[in-house]
Amino acid sequence: xxxxxxxxxxxxxxxxxxxxxxxxxxxxxxxxxxxxxxxxxxxxxxxxxxxxxxxxxxxxxxxxxxxxxxxxxxxxxxxxxxxxxxxxxxxxxxxxxxxxxxxxxxxxxxxxxxxxxxxxxxxxxxxxxxxxxxxxxxxxxxxxxxxxxxxxxxxxxxxxxxxxxxxxxxxxxxxxxxxxxxxxxxxxxxxxxxxxxxxxxxxxxxxxxxxxxxxxxxxxxxxxxxxxxxxxxxxxxxxxxxxxxxxxxxxxxxxxxxxxxxxxxxxxxxxxxxxxxxxxxxxxxxxxxxxxxxxxxxxxxxxxxxxxxxxxxxxxxxxxxxxxxxxxxxxxxxxxxxxxxxxxxxxxxxxxx
Numbered sequence: 272x273x274x275x276x277x278x279x280x281x282x283x284x285x286x287x288x289x290x291x292x293x294x295x296x297x298x299x300x301x302x303x304x305x306x307x308x309x310x311x312x313x314x315x316x317x318x319x320x321x322x323x324x325x326x327x328x329x330x331x332x333x334x335x336x337x338x339x340x341x342x343x344x345x346x347x348x349x350x351x352x353x354x355x356x357x358x359x360x361x362x363x364x365x366x367x368x369x370x371x372x373x374x375x376x377x378x379x380x381x382x383x384x385x386x387x388x389x390x391x392x393x394x395x396x397x398x399x400x401x402x403x404x405x406x407x408x409x410x411x412x413x414x415x416x417x418x419x420x421x422x423x424x425x426x427x428x429x430x431x432x433x434x435x436x437x438x439x440x441x442x443x444x445x446x447x448x449x450x451x452x453x454x455x456x457x458x459x460x461x462x463x464x465x466x467x468x469x470x471x472x473x474x475x476x477x478x479x480x481x482x483x484x485x486x487x488x489x490x491x492x493x494x495x496x497x498x499x500x501x502x503x504x505x506x507x508x509x510x511x512x513x514x515x516x517x518x519x520x521x522x523x524x525x526x527x528x529x530x531x532x533x534x535x536x537x538x539x540x541x542x543x544x545x546x547x548x549x550x551x552x553x554x555x556x557x558x559x560x561x562x563x564x565x566x567x568x569x570x571x572x573x574x575x576x577x578x579x580x581x582x583x584x585x586x587x588x589x590x591x592x593x594x595x596x597x598x599x600x601x602x603x604x605x606x607x608x609x610x611x612x613x614x615x616x617x618x619x620x621x622x623x624x
Contacts, residue, residue: 272296273321273347273370274361276304278461279384279410279522283359286526288314294530298339298350305331312338319353321346352377357530360385361410363465365578366624368392369616375403382529384410390480391574391619394566395612397484407485408529414481415525416505416516416537421486423538424507424514430488431506432478433498434548435459437470440497448591453584458501458520464581471594473577476559480570483563490563495556496545506541515541554595558602567607571615575622576601 274280284307287294291314298319301307305327308320312335319339322328328342341349351358351373358374359382360367367385371392374381381400383389389396389407400407409415413432420430435458439445453470454463461469468474475495482488496506501520506513516537518524524537550557555577562569580597583589589597610618 272298272359272361273300273350274302274359274363274367274384275299276301276307277361277363279526280359280361281307282522283361283382283384283410283526283530284311286523286530290530291315297353297355300347300350308335319350321350348373353379355379357382357408359410360388363387363462364624365391365575365619368396368612368619371396372399372612372616375400375405378403378405380406380408382408382410386411386474386477386481387574387578389484390477391571391615392612393480393484393568393570395610395615397487399612409481409485410522410526410529411478411481412501412504412520412522412525413478414485414505415528417482417486417507419516419528419538420505420507420514424509427492427507427509429492429494429508430482431494431496431508431545432475432482433496433501433503433505433545434472434475435469435499435501436497437472439470440472445592446590450585450587453591457499463585464578467581467584467591468577471555471577471581472553473555473559473581473594476556476562476577477574479556479559480563480574490560495548495550497548498545503541503545506545513541515539517541555598558595558599562602565607568605568610568615569602569607571610571618572602572605573598575619578624579622 275284287296296317298317300321302323317338322342325342328340332340351370354377358379360371361384365387368388368391371388453467456466502517504516506515517539518537562573576598580594
């Protein structure tokens with residue numbers, strides 16, 4: 272597992288530690304946040320742990336001599352290359368595509384919290400998955416909800432993912448939004464980068480890409496509904512009836528589902544009405560949908576430029592309302608074409624990730 276100490280990753284660890292009769296944790300990558308190591312090793316042994324800092328790695332090597340410790344990207348590469356029953360990718364951002372690629376190449380099934388693997392990898396990523404005969408298990412409330420619905424209903428009229436709207440859903444003028452405002456979210460606790468992406472509804476654009484590629488859904492049949500409570504996660508419409516996946520906003524539920532330790536039926540007939548999000552009123556969401564329709568490399572570059580633009584906002588070199596114009600301007604310079612998985616990974620590294 273990589274990204275084990277992040278917001279989603281730490282919750283995956285909680286679920287795994289509660290199900291040690293079902294899972295053996297082979298190895299994890301924790302980055303800078305090493306506080307989780309003592310907790311895990313007090314309950315189970317691991318063969319390998321990857322840490323970002325070399326000095327910290329040597330400290331833990333002395334403390335736990337029976338566990339292999341490695342550091343930096345070399346350790347990540349080695350961990351991802353080991354064939355396991357399930358490789359869990361909880362990294363955030365476009366760099367996660369490479370590690371998903373390595374795991375699939377080595378025939379490991381993939382539990383995927385990294386949205387960019389699908390959104391950046393596109394059809395080529397799905398083709399690579401099918402070629403290597405591995406499975407993908409989404410760790411995401413909306414995508415896992417869609418998965419539940421499509422397993423039950425093979426025919427449908429419309430599929431919807433939901434959004435809370437974030438902090439600025441009804442705000443017309445976003446010129447003076449501060450960093451402190453942009454890194455807050457009304458219902459979910461996430462990293463600052465993902466929170467900003469959610470408040471832009473760019474993150475919802477990535478989820479549209481995930482649904483489109485993973486389930487090969489006709490783009491005209493995908494929509495977005497507003498649920499400010501974050502209790503409805505996905506909706507399927509068929510013959511004037513709506514079915515939803517509903518539960519409190521708790522990431523442990525889709526995690527437990529992806530790890531096959533949750534068997535409860537969460538599909539309900541839904542009789543209330545949720546507001547249909549007017550995609551055209553939300554620039555980053557509309558741009559994501561345009562990129563899906565254009566196909567080729569446009570969704571890949573949407574992910575890439577969105578991540579770069581949010582980084583610029585965090586560094587205070589552009590304003591919140593300039594993120595969209597940055598991404599759109601950059602996309603206008605791209606010649607649409609086909610691009611292999613390897614070429615996409617090389618492009619990610621070329622841009623400094």
